[in-house]
Amino acid sequence: MADNCAVELRNITKRFGSVVANSGINLQIKRGEVLSLLGENGSGKTTLMNMLAGIYQPDEGEILADGKVVAINSPKDSYALGIGMIHQHYKLVDVFTAAQNIILGINDEKMDIKKTSSKVREICQRYGFDIDPDEKIYNMSVSQKQTVEIVKVLYRGADILILDEPTAVLTPQETEKLFVILRNMRNDGKAIIIITHKLNEVMAISDKVAVLRKGEYIGTVNTCETNPQKLTDMMVGRAVTLNIDRPKYADPKPLLKIEGLTCVDKEGIKKLEDVSFEAMGGEILGIAGIAGSGQKELLECLTGLYPIQSGTIKFDNDGEEVNLVGMAPMQIKNMGVGMAFVPEDRLGMGLVGSMGMTSNMMLRSWKNGKGPLFDKKAPESLARKIWKELEVVTPSTSFPVRRMSGGNIQKVLVGREIASNPKVLLSAYAVRGLDINTSYTIYNLMTEQKMKGVAVVFVGEDLDVLLELSDRILVLCGGKVSGIVDARTTTKEEVGFMMTSIGGKGGEV
């Protein structure tokens, strides 16, 4: 066709109750092109794509495929138009093999797993994938699962691919591999839409960038004519500085000394093995590693939540050295080891979703009340302080935190930990799923704490941020310390290799 426009969205509006998720959005997706969809949290990117995938139906506007108006009422219709979406949370059945997952919902051919498997191998060969179609999903790594998702879509003959935050869980090497594949597919004439928060990836992979802000379409630009700063300004709607300030604290001294820390899980598998390091006051210690390398267990050991098999955790409590091993979580907390842990579902640990800010503040101070009644005044004033100082968007301090947006929930969580004046602040995935603007607020909070002499331990996913924010980076690999590097002099590649092999040697072989 003349303009080779695969899909066009015209004036799409979608509401959830009174919330307008998308309003009057226009978008063109062309074949042989990678389009990045950029926007802050809650700007409606996923919602918009779900309408192409048939999960939601637009309230207003029309969708055109190959120039004709179409109605996508179900995922089936979407597949029929050649649209395939790779969701952020993989849509796979764990106990099925890759091939079984791939044939789900395909009715027009005889069920023959062997034939499917060989066809899957063919697709893998063509694009350079590496998966075994007869392998069960629960035995696969995250990036293998993602590959299955992509193959699933290709198997159905999709030529318009939508990827929702595909790199969030990948290592830099895996991301590079994915990009090679995406480029192959683009050159094959497929239309690709990629949703991501990471600006450097946008610059690396896409041909065009479409920006959404608060459900509205801001515009589309050619990637070669823009830069991260301009894109951020478009996204946020005003100029934002993109540099993380990294001042040096004058007098860092060790607050936590961890030696030979080992712990095992219920099945007897070693989650941490002989982990030794020091966390300095006035320093941000970044912790990098592939998801599930022991980050969670490490933080939980430090706060007394996870049973420790051997090793010592020495904490400098105002000049007096205390061993934290064997202490109750409450004791550890009282000594000033605070933890802002943001689990995948944000509300699983740390906050109670149906309660308001005040009640959530009380989770930290419920012991302070006299007799059977609790003291509500202090938490209320703390809640108001956080509300004001961190610019939390909520109608009131009693508004259920579950109904706030992700970024605001995280602000409440981090704000509460900081308010308890910790000496050590542990945080995991503090910016998970947050947009750039909010992320920077959190980074600044961390740096502020560091400059007060607090030892900040920051478990992060985005290597670029770790490199910019931390003073030192500890890399975990399979529960062992792969190395500790100076964040000011190391490179992303070095850390990436250390994530996949102890000491980073494997990468060069």
Next chain:
Amino acid sequence: MTTLIALVVAAVTFGTVLMFGTLGEILTEKSGNLNLGVEGIMYMGGAFGLGGAFYYEKAVGAAASNGTVALIIAIVAAFAIGALAGLIFSFITVTLRANQNVTGLALTIFGTGVGQFTGEFMRVKEGGYVALSNNLKEVFVKPIFPQALVNIPVVGKLLFSHNIFLYLGLILALVMHFYLTKTRSGLYLRSVGESPSTADTAGINITVYKYLATIIGGGISAIGGMVYITTTAGCVWNHEGLAGVGWLAVALVIFCMWKPLNAVWGSILFGALMIMYLRLYIPGLPTEIYKILPYVVTVIVLVLSSMRNNREKQPPMSLGLNYFREER
């Protein structure tokens, strides 16, 4: 030896009741619906199954009635009431998205009531006694194989002396096994129970699968209740015998790890545990203690099964959860 054979035969008879209850619930749970109404469904199946055969005989007269027809009517009547219960459950949980546990428990209370009422109503109306005539009873309990086979020492009794329902149950287990592991539709059903959002995005109609599995599953479970009344209870309405059987079936589903073939030996084992106190006297063991054996085993099994870490032996992942596509 004779005692042992008699024990096995009795265990199989009672086990058949559990087998239908369990197979039905396996099918239901494979779709992700946790129907705790099995107890009520089996009660209703018992009352309606017996009622169907009884009123058929009454309508055409004892002399003219045909055993096979009575059998089919009993099965159909039980299946129909169980399917209706499954439909109610599906409507409330799938369409209206109510909590499955609450709905299932309500269905148990409702079904037990309806079953008891129907049974008692028939009994009172018919003058104190609802029973099939002896030659009709015969069809429900007699062995289906020729007497010559039954007479083979040991093997004959163990393999060929059972009533028709055992063999129907075995066929059903095989069919279900084949369906779940070898057919496309079975694969889809399992995907619905494991991860409805995956099935949905793959273009599978979740609502249809959940409704059908729950309706057919309910029907199969209800047949179990009918089998109890027409075999173990001797074609006489008995409002006490079925108490707890449905719950045992729910526990058996876990014991069998949601696999139809395991349900065959699992239900016979539990059948043995249920009737052992009648057949096998153990000196010094009070009957009351003896009778709790199946429940003790159930508790042990539940504890053990919760400790299993094998991913293959887990319940369908979305069991008990409702699916709503636009949920955020």
